[in-house]
Amino acid sequence: EEYIAGEAGMQRTWRAGGLLVQHLPKAGTEGSRDLAPGDAPDGTVLPEPHEAWAEARALTDTIGDDELVDRMLSPERLLFRLFHERGVRVFDAQDVREHCTCSRARIEGIVKSFTMEERRDMVEDGHITVTCEYCSTSYRFAPVEFDPAE
Structure with a gap:
């Protein structure tokens, strides 16, 4: 101070x-x-x-x-x-900023990683909706985008 x-x-x-x-x-x-993990039993040898x-x-x-x-x-x-004995590399400074890396393609890839049955369970009101927990952007998909037979 x-x-x-x-x-x-x-x-x-x-x-x-x-x-x-x-x-x-x-x-x-x-x-x-x-x-x-933080909840490891007492006596856990790290x-x-x-x-x-x-x-x-x-x-x-x-x-x-x-x-x-x-x-x-x-x-x-x-x-x-x-x-100094190990060598020092300093990278260019970067501003700290709020930025989300989510995208429709990235979320689509995540949804595709689930089984067909799991995706069917995700359907509400005829769509699969995923909301990014970081930026709150919602992505809405039709089930046929993942399962053409539906």
């Missing part, structure tokens, strides 16, 4: 920081092993994490709160400090 001079006098501002370590799908075999993940966690655990909010320390510089 800090105070800066603004048009209306002193204004309070705040900063927050964080770091997300993510395994990219094309990264090969150095991925994280599957974890036991697999040891891959050594690259253990190293990443050990290094990121050294980050101080002050480093995450330091205006003079760029994210690239912080990453270099942590991972």
